[in-house]
């Protein structure tokens with residue numbers, strides 16, 4: 162027993178966190194980090210949203226008591242409204258079980274444990290590629306994991322045919338499909354509305370269970386309602402406009418990126434329960450899971466979000482903050498793309514501008530990424546994923562010329578990206 166414990170294999174550090182430590186230790190004055198999925202302003206500094214600053218100033222909260230197991234009821238209601246909009250939230254009244262969670266990661270984890278135990282899917286289908294933690298989280302549940310193709314590198318677009326045909330062949334009723342609601346991490350490519358309609362047709366017909374991971378609401382377009390479109394569309398269709406026998410769907414919601422509250426760990430789960438079932442059992446089970454894992458979610462971040470979303474003036478400011486962040490990212494995409502073109506970098510770089518959200522799947526190979534790091538002190542993930550937030554007017558030119566040089570060298574040595 163003791164030996165088994167001592168013999169545990171060493172699990173590799175998460176790639177992104179390992180690279181961040183390397184970046185922090187790098188003394189080079191021109192180093193650039195395109196690693197983290199956290200917003201940075203035009204000076205490369207973390208940005209506290211003005212709406213968050215104002216909410217904190219108004220809060221003056223000396224309450225350090227425990228929240229209830231399901232979190233703050235006011236927060237949970239506002240999180241629901243943000244996800245589903247007011248019309249649908251009213252309609253959903255009797256079909257929803259929601260609790261506050263320990264951010265988006267906690268929401269994904271609770272959903273996985275809950276579904277593994279109570280839906281008992283034969284498989285969970287995960288996009289390839291996706292946020293790395295989807296695999297880690299679901300691997301803990303014992304539910305067999307299956308990748309579905311998400312990205313087509315030649316066209317740099319969603320591999321809809323690959324995705325549909327794999328699900329058509331392999332998915333069975335009650336299987337779980339993970340879908341990212343918007344601003345797909347890591348590719349930066351989302352499905353169009355007509356493509357979502359095709360996915361929905363398959364989900365309905367095959368009676369699959371959809372988990373929407375909603376970590377970037379407001380980050381894709383700058384408008385939280387537009388970015389929640391697909392969740393609302395699926396919910397309407399699955400529950401109200403069809404005779405479907407779908408087992409329901411759920412949303413794992415994060416407030417890390419869209420409120421810049423990374424360390425406060427603010428999130429929620431919304432389980433949409435089929436019309437013929439009561440959500441009470443699901444709610445009590447979610448609370449049991451929460452009680453066993455962490456007892457009560459954190460108070461402070463939820464209070465900030467609650468203060469903003471419950472106040473018209475602060476909510477308007479927050480929406481302006483979303484536009485500030487999403488427009489800066491769009492502007493940086495444009496600048497990098499322009500610089501690459503102006504410097505006559507071989508290849509087509511228009512995808513950097515057309516992709517959406519925080520990340521760009523640049524198309525740079527692992528070898529190019531390694532050279533960017535060792536020769537130029539520019540850090541991105543080995544998959545070629547770059548966090549566009551790390552760019553600013555002061556470093557975009559440097560990054561573009563480094564990419565050009567590395568690209569030229571590697572092409573010269575006949576490597577294909």
Ligand SMILES: Cc1ncc(COP(=O)(O)O)c(C=O)c1O
Pocket residue numbers: 198263264265266267292341346374375376415416417423427428
């Ligand atoms: C797709 C996706 N889901 C969920 C999360 C979870 O974020 P957090 O736990 O910080 O809310 C992230 C974070 O990067 C993400 O990219």
